[in-house]
Amino acid sequence: MKNRIQYITLFFSLLFGLLSSGAQAQVDYQHFLWAGQSELSRSNFTQAIYDFNTALRSKPNGFEAYFLRGIAKYSLGDFKGAANDFTRTVQIHPLYTRAYQYRGICYDRLNDFSKALKDFAKALELDPFNPEIYVARGNVKMHMNNFAGAIQDYTKAIQLDPKKSDAFLNRGIAYHLQKKDSLAIRDVNKAIQLDYFNVDAWIKRGMIRYEMDSLHKALQDYNHAVSLKPDYPYTYFQRALTYLKLGDTAKVLQDYDKVLKLDPNNALTYYNRALIESMQKDYKDALADYGKVIEINPHNVYAYYNRGVVELQMHEPRKAEADYTKALEIFPGFVGAYINRSYARQQLGDKKGAMADHDSATRIIARARGGGRVSRQLYKQYGDSAYFNKIMAFEADFLNGEMRKGRVQFRKINIEPKPDFFLIYAFDLPPSIYSQYQEGIYTDKNIAIFNNTNQLGIKLLFTTKRWPVKKQDALKKERFIKENGQLLSEKANVFFIRGIIEGMLKHYANAIADYDSCIRSDSAIIYAWFNRAATQAEWDDAIYAEKLYQGRIGISMSNFNTRHAFKSIPPPNYKKSFEDYDKVLQYNPNLAFVYYNRGNLKLKLKKYQRAIDDYSKAIQLEPKMAEAYYNRALILLYLKENKLACKDLSKAGELGIPDAYSVIKRYCTRNP
Numbered sequence: 225m226k227n228r229i230q231y232i233t234l235f236f237s238l239l240f241g242l243l244s245s246g247a248q249a250q251v252d253y254q255h256f257l258w259a260g261q262s263e264l265s266r267s268n269f270t271q272a273i274y275d276f277n278t279a280l281r282s283k284p285n286g287f288e289a290y291f292l293r294g295i296a297k298y299s300l301g302d303f304k305g306a307a308n309d310f311t312r313t314v315q316i317h318p319l320y321t322r323a324y325q326y327r328g329i330c331y332d333r334l335n336d337f338s339k340a341l342k343d344f345a346k347a348l349e350l351d352p353f354n355p356e357i358y359v360a361r362g363n364v365k366m367h368m369n370n371f372a373g374a375i376q377d378y379t380k381a382i383q384l385d386p387k388k389s390d391a392f393l394n395r396g397i398a399y400h401l402q403k404k405d406s407l408a409i410r411d412v413n414k415a416i417q418l419d420y421f422n423v424d425a426w427i428k429r430g431m432i433r434y435e436m437d438s439l440h441k442a443l444q445d446y447n448h449a450v451s452l453k454p455d456y457p458y459t460y461f462q463r464a465l466t467y468l469k470l471g472d473t474a475k476v477l478q479d480y481d482k483v484l485k486l487d488p489n490n491a492l493t494y495y496n497r498a499l500i501e502s503m504q505k506d507y508k509d510a511l512a513d514y515g516k517v518i519e520i521n522p523h524n525v526y527a528y529y530n531r532g533v534v535e536l537q538m539h540e541p542r543k544a545e546a547d548y549t550k551a552l553e554i555f556p557g558f559v560g561a562y563i564n565r566s567y568a569r570q571q572l573g574d575k576k577g578a579m580a581d582h583d584s585a586t587r588i589i590a591r592a593r594g595g596g597r598v599s600r601q602l603y604k605q606y607g608d609s610a611y612f613n614k615i616m617a618f619e620a621d622f623l624n625g626e627m628r629k630g631r632v633q634f635r636k637i638n639i640e641p642k643p644d645f646f647l648i649y650a651f652d653l654p655p656s657i658y659s660q661y662q663e664g665i666y667t668d669k670n671i672a673i674f675n676n677t678n679q680l681g682i683k684l685l686f687t688t689k690r691w692p693v694k695k696q697d698a699l700k701k702e703r704f705i706k707e708n709g710q711l712l713s714e715k716a717n718v719f720f721i722r723g724i725i726e727g728m729l730k731h732y733a734n735a736i737a738d739y740d741s742c743i744r745s746d747s748a749i750i751y752a753w754f755n756r757a758a759t760q761a762e763w764d765d766a767i768y769a770e771k772l773y774q775g776r777i778g779i780s781m782s783n784f785n786t787r788h789a790f791k792s793i794p795p796p797n798y799k800k801s802f803e804d805y806d807k808v809l810q811y812n813p814n815l816a817f818v819y820y821n822r823g824n825l826k827l828k829l830k831k832y833q834r835a836i837d838d839y840s841k842a843i844q845l846e847p848k849m850a851e852a853y854y855n856r857a858l859i860l861l862y863l864k865e866n867k868l869a870c871k872d873l874s875k876a877g878e879l880g881i882p883d884a885y886s887v888i889k890r891y892c893t894r895n896p
Contacts, residue, residue, distance in 0.1 A: 253283040269296040287316040300885040303330040305874030321350040332364045340364045355381035371398045389418035400432050423453045457486040491520040525554045541571040559585050642851040644758045645817040648691045650683040663880045716745035732763035750811045757804035764796035798825045816846035850879035
C-alpha cells in the first residue's frame with residue numbers, strides 16, 4: 225500500500241488584535257482582512273485572495289494578510305505560491321510559528337523534505353509543546369520512509385495530547401509499514417474510538433486489513449465508511465480492489481462506476497475499468513475508457529500502450545501502430561512498445577519498419593542486460609503486456625467533494641491561452657452580471673482621462689473578455705454618438721467609438737472601415753491602430769476557421785487525402801496586425817497591451833521564444849497583467865520549463881485567473 229498521509233486540517237480562524245483606526249489605510253486593511261477570512265471560512269478561496277490582495281495594497285507589510293493568502297493558495301493546490309507567502313510572513317514577523325509550520329507542510333507537498341524538516345524544527349523551537357507540529361513532521365518522515373522517526377514524532381504528539389486521533393491513525397500506518405500489524409490495528413482502533421465519524425480512519429483500517437488478506441473485515445470497514453459518507457469516491461475505489469481480490473468482477477465494475485459518477489475525471493479508475501473490460505473481451509468499452517484516460521492525462525504511456533494491445537486484438541493495426549508510436553514519443557526506451565509496434569507493422573506489410581523496431585528492442589534489451597545475445601524467448605518476455613495489465617492499486621486523485629467546496633483547481637478546463645485584449649465600450653450591466661466581468665479590466669493614463677472628461681459618459685476599458693452587448697442597445701448607442709458627435713471634439717473620435725462598437729458586435733468589415741476613417745482623420749489616435757490590429761487578427765482567425773470547416777465538408781464528400789487538404793489551407797500570417805502594432809509602439813512604446821497581443825500572434829505562429837519576450841515586456845510595463853503570466857506559463861510548460869511555468873501560474877492565480885489553479889493541479893503539484 226502506497227500511503228498518502230492525511231494532512232492536518234488547516235484552521236482559518238485567527239485571533240488578530242484590532243489595529244488602530246486612526247488611518248484610513250488601516251481601516252481598509254482590517255476591513256479586507258476580515259472579508260478575506262470570511263471568504264476563507266466559506267471556501268471561496270479565489271475571492272479570499274482578491275480580498276487579501278486589496279488589504280495588502282492598504283498595508284504592504286501586513287503579515288496576517290500574507291499568511292491567510294498563503295492558506296488560500298495552499299487550499300487551491302498552489303503549494304509553491306503558498307510557501308512564498310509564508311516566507312513573506314516570517315520576513316515581516318520572524319516569530320510567527322504557524323507560518324513556519326504551514327510552510328513546512330507546503331515543502332512536504334513539494335517533496336522538498338529537507339526544507340520541511342528545517343521549518344518544523346524552527347516551529348518547535350518557538351512552540352515546543354504543539355502536537356500539530358509533531359504530527360506534520362511525522363508525516364514528512366513517513367514520506368522519507370523513515371518510519372521509526374515518524375513513530376517517535378507521533379508518539380510525542382500523543383504524549384502532548386492523548387486524544388489526538390490523527391497521531392494514532394498515522395502511527396498505526398507507520399507500524400503497518402514496519403510489518404507490525406498488531407500494533408498498527410491497535411492504533412487505528414484507538415483513532416476510530418477517539419473520532420468515530422472519521423471516514424479516513426475506517427478506510428485506512430480497511431486498507432491494512434486488505435493487505436493482511438482479512439478481506440471480509442476490510443469490506444466491513446469500507447461498507448461502514450460508505451454509510452458515514454456515501455459521496456466519497458475513494459471508499460468505492462478501495463472497496464473495488466477488495467472485491468477484485470475476492471474475484472467478484474461484477475461488484476468491482478459497480479464500484480468503479482460509482483467512483484466515476486462522483487469523480488468523472490478520475491483517470492486511474494478509467495484505466496482499471498478498461499483493463500477489466502479488455503479481459504472480458506469488451507473491447508469497445510475498453511477503448512472508450514483508455515480514450516478517457518488519455519483525454520485527462522495525455523502523457524499516460526500505459527494508456528497508449530494498452531489501447532494499442534486492444535486495437536491489435538480488434539485487428540486494427542494502423543491505430544495500434546499510432547498508439548505505440550505515441551507511447552515511444554513519451555518514453556523512447558519502452559521495449560514493449562517497440563515489440564508490439566513491430567507486430568503491427570508486420571500486419572501492415574511494413575517489413576522494413578517491423579525489422580527496425582525489432583532491432584531497436586533487441587539493442588535496448590541487450591544493453592539493459594549488460595550485452596550478450598537476446599533469445600527469442602527473452603524477446604517475447606519483454607513484449608508480454610502482463611505487467612501493464614495489472615490493476616493499479618495505488619491511490620488516485622480523489623476529490624472528496626472538493627469541487628463542491630469551491631476548490632477551482634479540480635475543475636476540468638481546456639488549457640488554452642487567454643485571448644487578445646481589446647479596448648471596449650463598457651456598456652452598463654446589472655450588478656450581478658458586472659461582477660463576472662470586473663476582474664481582468666484595465667485602463668491606462670490616457671484612457672482614464674478620456675473616461676473622466678468626455679461629456680457623453682463614455683467609458684472605455686481594456687479586457688480580454690467579450691463584454692456582453694445587445695445589438696439593439698449597441699445600435700442605439702451608435703446613433704446617440706453620431707447625433708452628439710460634436711461633444712467628442714473631433715470627428716475622428718466618432719469613427720473610433722463606432723469602430724469599437726462594431727467590433728464588439730463582430731461586424732469586422734464595418735469596424736475596420738471605421739478605424740480606417742478614424743486614422744485618416746487623425747493618425748495620432750493610437751488606440752484605433754491597436755483595435756484595428758486586434759480586430760483584423762480576430763477576423764483572420766474567423767476566415768481561417770471557416771475555410772477549415774469548408775475543407776472538412778469537402779473532404780468528407782471526396783477521396784482527397786485529408787492531410788494534404790489541410791496543408792493546402794495556409795494559416796494567417798497576421799501581417800496587417802503586426803504592422804499596426806508596430807505603428808502603435810512608434811507613438812507609445814510603453815503600452816503593455818500591444819506586447820501582450822503581439823505575443824499571442826507569435827504564439828499562434830509557434831515563435832515561442834519571441835512570444836515569451838513580448839509577454840515579459842508586457843509584465844514589465846503592467847506587473848499585474850495576469851493574462852500575460854498565464855500565457856507565458858503555458859509556453860514554458862510546452863518547453864518543459866515547469867519550474868518557471870509554475871511560478872508564473874501562481875502569480876496568474878493570485879492576480880485573478882482561477883484557471884491557473886487547474887493547470888497547477890495538473891503540472892505543479894508533486895504528491896509523494
